[in-house]
Amino acid sequence: MDKRNLSVVSEFMLLGLCQSWNKQVLLLLIFCMLYLIIVSGNIVIMILIITDPRLHSPMYFLLANLSFVDMWRSSVTTPKMITDFVRENKTISFGGCMCHILFVHFVGGGEMVLLVVMAYDRYVAICKPLHYSTIMNLQKCIGLVVTSWTIGFVHAMSQMAVIVQLPFCGPREIDSFFCDIPLVIKLACIDSYNLGILMNADSGVLAMTCFILLLISYTYILLTVHQSSKAGTSRALSTCTAHITVVVLFFGPCIFIYVWPLSITWVDKFLAVFYSVITPLLNPAIYTLRNKEIKNNAMNRVWNHKVSLKEKRKA
Numbered sequence: 001m002d003k004r005n006l007s008v009v010s011e012f013m014l015l016g017l018c019q020s021w022n023k024q025v026l027l028l029l030i031f032c033m034l035y036l037i038i039v040s041g042n043i044v045i046m047i048l049i050i051t052d053p054r055l056h057s058p059m060y061f062l063l064a065n066l067s068f069v070d071m072w073r074s075s076v077t078t079p080k081m082i083t084d085f086v087r088e089n090k091t092i093s094f095g096g097c098m099c100h101i102l103f104v105h106f107v108g109g110g111e112m113v114l115l116v117v118m119a120y121d122r123y124v125a126i127c128k129p130l131h132y133s134t135i136m137n138l139q140k141c142i143g144l145v146v147t148s149w150t151i152g153f154v155h156a157m158s159q160m161a162v163i164v165q166l167p168f169c170g171p172r173e174i175d176s177f178f179c180d181i182p183l184v185i186k187l188a189c190i191d192s193y194n195l196g197i198l199m200n201a202d203s204g205v206l207a208m209t210c211f212i213l214l215l216i217s218y219t220y221i222l223l224t225v226h227q228s229s230k231a232g233t234s235r236a237l238s239t240c241t242a243h244i245t246v247v248v249l250f251f252g253p254c255i256f257i258y259v260w261p262l263s264i265t266w267v268d269k270f271l272a273v274f275y276s277v278i279t280p281l282l283n284p285a286i287y288t289l290r291n292k293e294i295k296n297n298a299m300n301r302v303w304n305h306k307v308s309l310k311e312k313r314k315a
Contacts, residue, residue, distance in 0.1 A: 009168035012097050012187070014090045015175045016081070017269055028085035031078065034277055038074045041284035042067040058136040059125070062118045065145050066246075069111045070280035076103045077178040077276045084177065094168075097179035101163060102156050104180065105203070108254070108275075110152025112210040115247055117144045119217035122240060127224045155206055159199060166190065175265055176272060207254045214247050242286050249279045 017027060049055045049064040077100065084090040092100070124135050159181060166188040174183045181199050185192045221240055253271040 011091045011093050013173045016177050024085045035078050038280045042071040058141045070283050073107045074280040081177040100179040106152045106156035109155035110148045113148035113151045116210050116213050119214050123217045126221050211251050
């Protein structure tokens, strides 16, 4: 196709989750409430970990980073989805669409690696407890977090380097609530089948590599726990259960979207909502409910501090 005859697409049309106005109003209320819970829940966890000296350990340092990533991951797409519920013209500029792709894969890729880092932290703590403080020192933790962000950034830029060069000339409707690579590639004025497979493989390789590393880590952990004392087993299993639950909730949608060969619109939309909204919503609840240190000690100390301040004011 002669590129001189291509018209430049300056914006795309997002079709959203549904077309019914009544359903959109209901979804607006639901997702507004869920987004506020996501932001407030993850902020509470970060504040608890930062302000409580007893939580200044590698595991909680990584958990605070996970809360920050979850909050950011949801903020990339959810606010746009919420505002589009009340807009008749659900458009997004070409630059905004590229930003969606960049940050979705930047944050998502970084979180995949961060979950592997958290699994490594638990592996060292349970399988090599005598060397834990030496191996997982603050400098090592910061280095691992920076590595996760770096891998996420490199992954996102490898995708963007291809997407921004595609010619767009005709259809501009994206049947979703945000721009994602498989849907945007279909709009390009080229034969995009092989390119779509290549781009999905790029995301799929990262997802599957991290998932396999996680399986190996938790297999070693569970084998070690099985051979240890009952007292240590209960606490270790409680912590690992929370981690494994988060891993399954996060990687499930990713693997189906980028690895599964079939594409069904309503399934893809459900998985996108699950990935963008439900997982960041559940993560704080899972870690809080499964972690006695946060649930009992840290929250009780914050509550008692507030009560003490009120009593001093009354006095």
